[in-house]
Amino acid sequence: MSSEEIRATRLQKVEQLKQLGFNPYAYRWESSHHAADLHTKYADLASGEEVDIDVTIAGRIMARRVFGKLAFFTLQDDTGVIQIYLDKHKIQRSMSNKDPEAFEHLKQLTDVGDFLGIRGNIKRTEKGELSVYAGEYTILTKSLLPLPDKWHGLTDVEKRYRQRYVDLIVNPEVRETFRRRALITAAIRRYLEQQGFIEIDTPVLQSESGGAEARPFVTYHNTLEMSLYLRIATELPLKRLIVGGFEKVFELGRVFRNEGTSTRHNPEFTTVEVYQAYADYHDMMALTEAVITTAAQQVLGTLQITYQETPIDLTPPWRRATMHELVQEKTGLDFTQFQTLGQAIDAATSAGLTGLEKCDTIGKVLNEAFEQTVETTLVQPTFVLDYPVEISPLAKPHRSKPGLVERFELFIVGRETANSFSELTDPVDQRERLEAQAARKAAGDLEAQGVDEDFLAALEYGMPPTGGLGIGIDRLVMLLTDCASIRDAIAFPLLKPEKVEVVEEV
């Protein structure tokens, strides 16, 4: 029978229920227990034993095993599953005033997928399955569409993402991932608040995008007749709050980058950015360790985790190594020795690196060498320190190493998971760097941003020394829930519609 025919059959059942005086789309139900409560409470109940207690419970029918005068349903709620034991005599006795043919109607009018409310008592069956021994049942919501195969479930990844609700119904581990994601963000907020940080929401719609190098989404405000960008980072508004006198601020929220998708990229993703006055990037390393280990403990109860079968030890302190040291380790090249760009490119090329034509400074060659040879090898948590100034326009110059800034990125399983600086507070230096970026934007670099004059004005009023930190929440969730793709860590990842509608390009 085709799904259209199944749907038609179930719509007929909806009509039948209405004719019998039952509402197939009920308003409310009060449960005394969830499935997991009962499994905990009656763990020691012996097979065949019955408990004379009034219990109400609700959930979705996930399986039906129906006999002539007896039926077993598997009911699923937010906490798990529980068997419902329905026996004709008991149902008829309890429900005769409501519906003399209650048991026949149960067999005829309920389907896998329906929501049911049950009133009954507790019984562990002869075969050892803890059950609610039903006296009464109520159809709370009639389902019209058939669920995926009860044994194989839903495995088609495209359908799982497009119809996440079906994925969640039939794949308990997917529900667990998003439950853990919620624990992670809650743990991070709780930890930061305990440390005296306050969360302040900053605008998603901005007339100037900045705080990162990325192509922004553009939208349009009709009544103001102006283009607006969706934020690519929360950095610049949060720093304005530090200028304003808050000493510890953060925002955990969505940012948007108009880029392609991959197992590590979704165009909208979640970051937490944290700014602390009077702190530097060393303080931020300690804070990063604290935030991530707190989240790991909260969710997994351990710092010894496994990601895609690789053991990861999150026990702090994590390795700290400079970008120069790591590149030298992998390539043998000492970038502090190069005087000219030509020297650096020649040496890197003979070390086997490729695609260096696009590099116009020694620092960019170094960064390229890092990305090509080091990045994916940083499996255990590693802070990579001291980046070239030309790829770090918002970071303060290193206090002792010319040409470098006080910046780190945290790598775990080869992925950038956090990024932090001693924030640049010199407004003149900051203006030069933003203007250099703006020149690249004018020259056609789509990821370069314009000069945010108001941000510069804020810096001119004076920003205290400040440590800033950004953590990629989606990648952290991937790590702590063992997801191979960012799409498994985001409830509704961006997909193209199956039938593409042509939208006028802005």
Place this chain on the structure above:
RNA sequence: GGGACGCUAGCUCAGUGGUAGAGCAUUCGGCUUUUAACCGACUGGUCCUGGGUUCGAAUCCCAGGCGUCCCA
């Protein structure tokens, strides 16, 4: 942007040029201890889309769509 692979019933999958299949689900009948219940019978298709080759295409060719993975 490039490459590889995939798309067949509601779900999971067979089917490599000759009548479009299986299991589960659905529908009907039977059944008072099942838990992938069981037994019997039936039903269910835009083979991703369009074009081409061929007597004949799910299958071969071309173009496109969507997805997954890898690379940039």
